[in-house]
Amino acid sequence: MSPTGQTDPEALAARGRELSGMEYIGQIFSGELPPPPIADLMGFRGVEFSL
Amino acid sequence: MSFTTRPELRGTFGMVASTHWLASAAGMSVLERGGNAFDAAVAAGFTLQVVEPHLNGPGGEVPALLWPVDRGEPVALCGQGVAPAAATIEAYRALGHELVPGTGVLATCVPGAFGGWLLLLEQFGTWRLEDVLSFAIGYAGDGFPLVAGIRGTIERTEELLREWPASRDLYLPAPQVGALFRNPALAATYSRILDEARGGSREEEIERARRAYYEGFVAEEIDGFVAAEGGFLSADDLARWRATLEPAATLEYRGLTICKTLPWAAGPVGLQQLALLDGFELAELSPAEFVHVVTECAKLAFADRDALYGDAEVPLEMLLSPEYNAERRALVTEEASEEYRPGLGTLPTVVGAAADPGAGEPTRGDTVHLDVVDRWSNMISATPSGGWLQSSPVIPSLGWPLGTRAQMFWLEEGLPSSLRPGARPRTTLSPGLALRDGEPYLAWGTPGGDQQEQWALHAFLRHVDLGLDLQEAIDAPEFHTDHLISSFYPRGFARRSVTVESRFGDEVVEDLRRRGHDVEVAAAWTLGRVTAVAREPDGLLKAGANARGMQGYAVGR
Numbered sequence: 001m002s003p004t005g006q007t008d009p010e011a012l013a014a015r016g017r018e019l020s021g022m023e024y025i026g027q028i029f030s031g032e033l034p035p036p037p038i039a040d041l042m043g044f045r046g047v048e049f050s051l
Numbered sequence: 052m053s054f055t056t057r058p059e060l061r062g063t064f065g066m067v068a069s070t071h072w073l074a075s076a077a078g079m080s081v082l083e084r085g086g087n088a089f090d091a092a093v094a095a096g097f098t099l100q101v102v103e104p105h106l107n108g109p110g111g112e113v114p115a116l117l118w119p120v121d122r123g124e125p126v127a128l129c130g131q132g133v134a135p136a137a138a139t140i141e142a143y144r145a146l147g148h149e150l151v152p153g154t155g156v157l158a159t160c161v162p163g164a165f166g167g168w169l170l171l172l173e174q175f176g177t178w179r180l181e182d183v184l185s186f187a188i189g190y191a192g193d194g195f196p197l198v199a200g201i202r203g204t205i206e207r208t209e210e211l212l213r214e215w216p217a218s219r220d221l222y223l224p225a226p227q228v229g230a231l232f233r234n235p236a237l238a239a240t241y242s243r244i245l246d247e248a249r250g251g252s253r254e255e256e257i258e259r260a261r262r263a264y265y266e267g268f269v270a271e272e273i274d275g276f277v278a279a280e281g282g283f284l285s286a287d288d289l290a291r292w293r294a295t296l297e298p299a300a301t302l303e304y305r306g307l308t309i310c311k312t313l314p315w316a317a318g319p320v321g322l323q324q325l326a327l328l329d330g331f332e333l334a335e336l337s338p339a340e341f342v343h344v345v346t347e348c349a350k351l352a353f354a355d356r357d358a359l360y361g362d363a364e365v366p367l368e369m370l371l372s373p374e375y376n377a378e379r380r381a382l383v384t385e386e387a388s389e390e391y392r393p394g395l396g397t398l399p400t401v402v403g404a405a406a407d408p409g410a411g412e413p414t415r416g417d418t419v420h421l422d423v424v425d426r427w428s429n430m431i432s433a434t435p436s437g438g439w440l441q442s443s444p445v446i447p448s449l450g451w452p453l454g455t456r457a458q459m460f461w462l463e464e465g466l467p468s469s470l471r472p473g474a475r476p477r478t479t480l481s482p483g484l485a486l487r488d489g490e491p492y493l494a495w496g497t498p499g500g501d502q503q504e505q506w507a508l509h510a511f512l513r514h515v516d517l518g519l520d521l522q523e524a525i526d527a528p529e530f531h532t533d534h535l536i537s538s539f540y541p542r543g544f545a546r547r548s549v550t551v552e553s554r555f556g557d558e559v560v561e562d563l564r565r566r567g568h569d570v571e572v573a574a575a576w577t578l579g580r581v582t583a584v585a586r587e588p589d590g591l592l593k594a595g596a597n598a599r600g601m602q603g604y605a606v607g608r
Binding site for chain 2: 017018020021022023
């Protein structure tokens with residue numbers, strides 16, 4: 001469990017092994033994958049993303 | 052664990068290895084944006100045209116070996132252009148030539164690289180041409196850091212470049228190493244092709260781009276320039292030519308299926324060496340014995356190459372048969388052979404002439420190489436070459452020179468590699484692929500002219516027979532022989548020669564001399580430019596790249 005209690009960083013990182021960088025970021029933006037713990041901790045969110 | 056110049060890369064997502072870090076990074080960027088190995092290879096290949104213009108360019112050629120997962124079989128890509136319709140033996144003789152010259156437009160064939168990359172992208176890629184070309188256009192237009200090899204080449208050929216106006220304007224005075232260098236005309240050529248191709252489906256764009264080059268403004272510029280310079284290549288030659296997909300030549304070796312091009316290029320000479328070496332326990336040999344046995348087998352295999360290979364009927368099945376190789380293997384003794392004896396066929400008569408290997412320098416060029424594997428197990432090994440800045444004048448409106456590959460034809464009648472209009476020159480270019488249990492295992496290769504099928508072979512043997520990892524096999528001390536008919540003007544032959552990196556040590560050198568080899572000791576870290584990518588059955592990907600020359604890199608994760 002992450003310090004914020006919301007994201008398991010290991011599970012998130014494991015998905016990154018199978019996806020291209022753009023697919024990975026795209027799935028975080030679309031909500032299919034959770035944001036990384038740092039986003040919760042610092043309170044930031046993505047604004048713009050394009051392929 | 053022994054020291055290696057960098058780690059053998061391991062990962063699961065994708066690997067790109069090439070002779071220039073910018074091309075490797077461009078290819079990796081394509082993989083990260085969802086492209087497949089073929090999209091990445093095309094992007095890396097066009098990038099290499101820009102950043103290594105002394106080793107390849109838009110006027111050159113590209114052969115490749117690939118494993119498209121959807122096909123489930125190895126495929127050879129032939130982006131090798133053919134001799135012009137007017138390029139007959141009589142026509143060269145009438146101009147007073149005994150050999151096809153190594154410089155100038157007289158030596159050009161149809162430039163095949165553009166058509167080859169486009170066919171690969173259209174058949175096996177997923178990206179639009181504009182996206183894979185963006186790296187090359189960016190580096191040509193905005194500048195790329197100039198490597199030392201480019202400046203060295205320009206300095207060596209300065210007198211010649213001064214006589215070629217557009218080459219002089221682009222490359223003189225010799226630009227600074229490490230500073231940004233631009234080729235705006237090259238960027239404009241590729242941008243104009245994209246502009247003329249834009250619209251419709253991905254495949255329609257690719258086809259319009261092909262036409263813009265081979266039937267449109269590029270062909271017109273080439274036609275006019277060559278006519279003015281007194282060459283043979285015409286717009287009709289370009290319009291008639293197409294890149295093709297071909298079957299691979301294969302050989303079973305130590306549980307692997309090794310795939311090379313058919314004998315229109317030199318690839319099968321690697322298979323022939325393996326067929327001979329199959330009878331030796333290489334892992335039990337001392338370093339000197341290893342160099343000796345491999346060199347003696349090379350002499351036998353290259354003699355067959357020089358007598359039998361070409362864009363013609365070649366008895367490859369017989370040449371790779373156990374019976375034939377048992378007979379040939381018996382010719383290997385403890386002594387360095389003086390002989391150059393093909394098993395059948397006739398050698399070109401020039402083999403008797405004394406010539407100095409490397410006498411074609413400084414205008415002779417070399418080659419680049421790239422390998423890619425993606426997360427879907429698509430794999431490709433490509434060896435682009437030709438269109439060297441130092442060998443032919445830059446065409447002013449296009450920003451790059453034509454190739455000089457016709458120098459690999461003979462003007463002697465009756466040989467498989469005799470010049471014939473419409474035939475492919477028998478090059479040294481040799482991409483390679485190895486399968487294990489019908490799955491792709493290894494894609495690898497190297498630049499190096501007649502050394503390609505030696506350096507790449509040695510790295511392979513050290514990986515497969517001696518059990519070194521990819522990076523160890525690439526780092527291991529290299530060697531090669533010039534006891535073969537040079538594929539380059541003026542076609543030298545150096546009897547009993549072996550060149551070894553000094554890292555082999557005095558003991559090995561003395562041992563080889565005792566066996567009768569004429570040994571030249573080269574500086575450490577100067578021979579071989581192999582790169583490789585591999586995939587294990589569980590999905591583990593691996594890569595390695597040559598550190599010599601301080602350019603090649605593998606990247607991946």
